Structure formats: structure tokens, C-alpha cells
Amino acid sequence: MALSLPAIMRTTAARLSALYFLLFALCAVLLVFYMTSLSARMLTGQTQQTINDEVLGLARAYQSGGLPRLVRVVEQRSRQPGANLYLIADVNGQILTGNVQSLAPGVLETDGWTTEPFSYRRFGEGELERQRNSTADQSETQPGQSEVQPEGEKGHNAIALVLRLPNQMIMLVGRDLGEPERFRAVIRRALMLALGMMGLGGLLIWFFVGRAALKRIDSVSEASRRIMGGDLTGRLPVTGAGDEFDRLSENLNTMLARIATLNEGLKQVSDNIAHDLKTPLTRLRNRAEATLSGKHKPADYRQALEGTITESDQLIKTFNAILMISRLEAGYSSESTSRVDLTAAVRDVVELYEPVAEEAGVALETAVDGDFSVNGNRELIGQALSNIVDNAIKYSTDATEKPSVRVALQRVGHDIRLSVADNGHGIPDDADRARATERFVRLEKSRSQPGSGLGLSLAKAIMTFHNGRLELLPANPGLSVIMSFPAREDH
Numbered sequence: 001m002a003l004s005l006p007a008i009m010r011t012t013a014a015r016l017s018a019l020y021f022l023l024f025a026l027c028a029v030l031l032v033f034y035m036t037s038l039s040a041r042m043l044t045g046q047t048q049q050t051i052n053d054e055v056l057g058l059a060r061a062y063q064s065g066g067l068p069r070l071v072r073v074v075e076q077r078s079r080q081p082g083a084n085l086y087l088i089a090d091v092n093g094q095i096l097t098g099n100v101q102s103l104a105p106g107v108l109e110t111d112g113w114t115t116e117p118f119s120y121r122r123f124g125e126g127e128l129e130r131q132r133n134s135t136a137d138q139s140e141t142q143p144g145q146s147e148v149q150p151e152g153e154k155g156h157n158a159i160a161l162v163l164r165l166p167n168q169m170i171m172l173v174g175r176d177l178g179e180p181e182r183f184r185a186v187i188r189r190a191l192m193l194a195l196g197m198m199g200l201g202g203l204l205i206w207f208f209v210g211r212a213a214l215k216r217i218d219s220v221s222e223a224s225r226r227i228m229g230g231d232l233t234g235r236l237p238v239t240g241a242g243d244e245f246d247r248l249s250e251n252l253n254t255m256l257a258r259i260a261t262l263n264e265g266l267k268q269v270s271d272n273i274a275h276d277l278k279t280p281l282t283r284l285r286n287r288a289e290a291t292l293s294g295k296h297k298p299a300d301y302r303q304a305l306e307g308t309i310t311e312s313d314q315l316i317k318t319f320n321a322i323l324m325i326s327r328l329e330a331g332y333s334s335e336s337t338s339r340v341d342l343t344a345a346v347r348d349v350v351e352l353y354e355p356v357a358e359e360a361g362v363a364l365e366t367a368v369d370g371d372f373s374v375n376g377n378r379e380l381i382g383q384a385l386s387n388i389v390d391n392a393i394k395y396s397t398d399a400t401e402k403p404s405v406r407v408a409l410q411r412v413g414h415d416i417r418l419s420v421a422d423n424g425h426g427i428p429d430d431a432d433r434a435r436a437t438e439r440f441v442r443l444e445k446s447r448s449q450p451g452s453g454l455g456l457s458l459a460k461a462i463m464t465f466h467n468g469r470l471e472l473l474p475a476n477p478g479l480s481v482i483m484s485f486p487a488r489e490d491h
Contacts, residue, residue, distance in 0.1 A: 021202050028198060032191040039187050043180035044159070048113070051161050054084060054173050067167065071097055074171075085120065085158055085174035093170065099123055100172070108170050110162055117157040117177055157181070216245050232260045284311050321454040328380075328461035340381060342372045342416060342485070346409050349385045353393065362393050363404040372409060372416045374485045376466045384462040387455035388420045388481045396422035396478065411487065415468075418483040426479035433472040433479075459483070 054077075061073040074086045078099035087098035093108045095101075104118040160174025219237050226234045235256060236249035291304040350366050357364040374381075389405065396403040401423060408419045427433045437460040456470070463470040463483055471482040 021199070021206065024202060025195070025199060028191075028195045032188065032195060035191055036184060036188050039184055040180075043183060047159060047175050047177070047180060050084070051159075051173055051175055054086075055161055055163070058171070058173065062165075067165070067169070070165075070171075074098055083176040083179055085160060085172065085176065087170075087172040087174075089170040089172070091168045091170075096169075098172070103172075107160070108162060108172065111164060112162065114160050114162065114174075117159050120156055120158055120174075122156070213245075220245070220249065227256065232256060232263065280311055280315055284308055287311075318454060321458050325454070325458050325461045328458075328465045337375055337377050340374050340376045340378045342374050342381070342418065343368055343370075343409060345378055345382055346385065346407060346418065349382055349389060350407055352386070353389050356390075357393050357405065360393055360397055361403060362396055363402060364389075364393070365404065365406045367406065367408040367410075369408075369410040372411065372487075374416060374466070374487070376485070380462045380465065384459035384483065385418070385420070387459050388483070391455055392420050392422040392424075392479075392481070396424040398424055412484075414487055416485045416487050418485070419480055420483075421475045421478060421480040423475065423478040426474055426477060427472065428474065433474075436472060437470065456481075 058070060058073060062070040065072075071088060074088055075097050077084065078086045078097070085098070085100055087100045087103075088096050089108055090096060099122055100120050101123045102121045104120065107114060107118050107120075157177045158174045159177060160172050163171045163173075165171055216237070216239070223234055223236045235253045238246050238249045238253070240246065287304055287307055291301060346366065346368060350364060354364055389407065392405040396405055403423065405420065405422045408417075408421070410417055427436060437456045456472075459481075460470045463485075466485060468483060468485045471484065473480045473482060
């Protein structure tokens with residue numbers, strides 16, 4: 001998606017990049033001036049130290065041999081190549097000896113260090129300038145030859161120490177600033193070049209990295225628009241780079257998957273309510289209509305009302321189970337969690353169903369291997385276990401041998417396993433065992449046993465809420481329902 005410059009600058013990434021670039025450029029400019037000034041002060045200090053050393057040497061020569069020896073030493077040093085300047089002049093400023101031909105006006109009128117760099121000309125530079133001027137005149141008559149800028153026309157700058165000798169003669173010791181100025185210019189050019197390269201690098205990085213970030217944001221926005229349009233199967237792109245964009249996309253994709261699961265569950269609940277609750281509601285209406293038609297005795301009306309209340313209670317239980325499953329599958333619950341003594345909970349449920357099992361002719365056995373506790377909700381765990389034990393008692397009555405239900409509690413690896421096994425016909429088909437935990441699914445074709453098909457669904461939701469799992473396995477004969485809890489870690 002092509003964006004104009006104003007549109008790009010409205011993005012946070014572009015604004016941050018521009019701000020960082022400005023701050024970086026300001027710091028770089030300040031660094032240039034600081035380094036240039038520091039190098040200038042350092043070179044000036046070194047130059048002054050060199051001049052002081054020269055003055056000390058000349059002072060020793062003057063002390064040892066007077067003015068004649070000083071003049072000889074100055075003439076000797078003047079003939080040596082280098083950047084040092086030497087000059088001895090009379091009281092009127094007339095140059096007597098040295099390697100300086102002329103100075104800027106007023107230089108010899110001051111004592112001590114010159115306040116500012118001054119211009120000067122060495123001996124022999126006038127002749128060199130005349131030769132170059134002659135060469136320039138000849139080049140005017142010879143087209144195609146480039147003119148050479150004479151070195152002398154550029155001038156020289158120096159700093160110096162001006163001293164008055166005892167006989168009022170003037171001695172000047174200085175040093176040319178050409179080398180320090182060239183060094184300072186090199187530093188300035190290097191820093192400016194580095195500033196330019198860093199600025200160009202910053203722009204290139206912003207262009208490529210910023211464009212890549214904008215493209216990823218555009219792809220996320222496009223995917224978000226599709227999702228907002230109703231396509232909950234769409235997901236945000238993940239490049240695999242592992243950066244913050246990928247982490248955000250992965251979290252949002254997990255959230256979208258959770259929303260899709262909840263929507264699918266809501267759709268299933270609506271469909272199940274529409275299909276499975278239609279029968280009891282129709283039965284209630286038919287019973288009421290049959291009771292109102294014709295003449296009946298008061299006992300008949302009472303019996304009809306009692307049946308209606310029973311059906312209504314069953315419907316209320318069904319709706320409560322549906323609401324509980326929805327709350328648990330949504331991942332939240334107002335029920336508190338704490339340490340649950342699983343051993344005591346198993347004994348309470350078994351004690352509660354012992355009369356029911358005895359009335360149905362089913363032997364209810366327990367096998368608890370130690371004391372176990374988990375983090376969870378005692379009421380919910382008791383509800384799940386009650387549903388499973390109730391189903392086991394109901395469907396073990398058709399056993400070929402003596403009906404029995406065995407409740408076992410033991411530790412297996414890092415899990416605490418609570419199993420309820422019966423010796424009935426069980427569920428031989430793997431697909432039917434997977435469907436048995438769905439809402440309103442009843443595998444019994446005759447529907448001779450009471451129930452709504454929500455018992456195992458509620459147990460599965462409760463186990464998911466406790467970060468456990470519910471498994472249905474063949475017991476040969478019968479069915480074994482296993483509730484696996486993560487073991488509680490005591491600190």
C-alpha cells in the first residue's frame with residue numbers, strides 16, 4: 001500500500017524515526033564542533049610549548065655568547081627547514097636576520113604572545129611568486145593549460161612570542177599554523193563526512209526498516225478488517241522472526257481461536273436446546289392439554305401437576321447444567337479455588353451413592369492409595385464425580401456378571417488419577433466414546449434411563465477448568481472414566 005509523505009509522518013514509527021534522527025544529528029553536530037575546538041586548543045597548546053622550548057634554547061645562547069652568538073644561532077636555525085619562525089629586528093622594527101621577509105603591521109610593536117594569528121612572508125617567496133606569475137602569463141597565450149594557484153598568494157599565518165632584548169632590539173620566535181590548520185581541517189572534514197554517512201545510514205535504515213514495519217502493520221490491519229467482517233477463521237500473519245509483532249500476532253491469534261471456540265460452543269448449545277429440549281416441552285404441553293380436555297377427577301389433576309413439576313425440575317436442572325458448562329468453558333468462574341482433599345471428596349461421594357447402588361443391586365467398591373490433595377473447587381469436583389458414578393451405576397445393571405462399580409484413586413507420574421470403572425456393556429466404539437462427552441449426546445437408543453446427556457459434558461468442562469483431562473477407556477468389560485488432576489505442589 002503506497003502512502004504519501006504526510007500519511008507516513010502520521011504514523012508513530014515515522015515520527016519516532018524522525019525524532020531520533022534529529023536528536024542524532026544534533027548530537028553529531030555538537031560532536032563536530034567539540035572535537036574541532038578540542039583539537040584546535042590541543043594544537044595551539046603544543047605550538048606554544050614548541051615556541052617556549054625554542055625561546056629557552058635561544059636564551060641560553062644569548063647568555064653564553066651575547067648578541068653575536070644569538071644572531072649566529074638564529075641564522076643557523078633559519079636555514080633549517082621547518083615551520084619555526086625566527087626574526088631579529090632593530091629598535092625601529094627593521095629586520096636584521098631571520099627567515100621572515102615581512103610581517104603584518106603592528107606585530108613587532110607588542111610584547112609577549114601575539115593576541116591573534118598574523119600573516120607573514122618568508123624569504124624567497126617573492127621570487128617564487130614572480131616565477132608563478134610569469135607562468136600564468138604564458139598560460140594565457142597557450143589555451144588548454146590550467147592555471148596553477150600560487151602557494152604564496154594563499155599567505156601564511158602564525159603565532160609568535162615577541163621579546164625585547166636588553167639593548168632594545170626585538171626578537172620574534174614563532175611557528176607557522178599551516179600544519180595545525182590542515183590537521184584541524186582534516187578532522188573537520190572527517191567528522192562532517194562521518195556525520196553525512198551516519199545521516200545517510202539513518203535515512204536508509206529508516207527507509208527499509210520503516211517500510212518493512214509499515215508493511216507488517218498494513219498486513220495486520222488488512223487481516224483485522226477481514227476478521228471484523230465476520231471471518232473468524234482468519235488469523236494475523238506471523239513471519240517467524242520472533243519479534244514484538246510476532247508475539248502480538250500470536251497472542252491475538254490465540255484470542256481469536258478462543259473466540260471461535262466459544263462461538264462454536266454457543267452455536268452448539270443453541271442447536272442442542274432447540275432439538276433436545278423440544279421433546280420435554282412438547283410433553284409438558286401435551287400433558288396440560290390432555291388434562292384440560294374432558295372431565296377428570298381431582299386426583300387426575302393432581303397427578304398431572306405433579307408430573308409437570310417433575311418435568312419442570314428436570315428442565316431447570318438441564319438449564320443449570322448448560323449454564324455451568326458455558327461458564328466453565330469460558331474460562332472463568334465465581335467459584336473459589338483452594339486446597340481440596342481429594343481422598344475425602346471421593347469417600348463422601350461413594351458414601352452418598354452407596355444406598356443408590358445397593359438399591360440397584362450394584363456393588364460399589366473403592367480403592368484409595370494414600371491421601372491426595374489438589375488445587376480446585378470441592379463442589380465442582382464432587383459434581384463431576386457424582387455424575388460419573390451415577391452413570392456407572394445406571395449402565396452397569398445390564399452386566400452379564402454381578403454388576404459392580406470400582407472407584408480408584410492413585411498417583412501416576414505427575415498426575416493424580418481418579419478412575420470410575422463398571423463392568424457393563426460399556427462403549428466399544430472409539431468414535432462413540434469421543435462423542436459421549438458432547439452436550440445432549442445419549443448413546444442409549446432406547447432412552448430407558450433418565451438423563452439429559454449433560455453429565456459427562458459437565459464433567460469434562462470441570463476437568464478443563466482444573467487444568468486436568470477426562471478420558472473414556474474400555475475396561476473389558478465395561479467402561480473406565482478417568483479424571484486426571486495435576487498434582488498439587490506444596491511450598
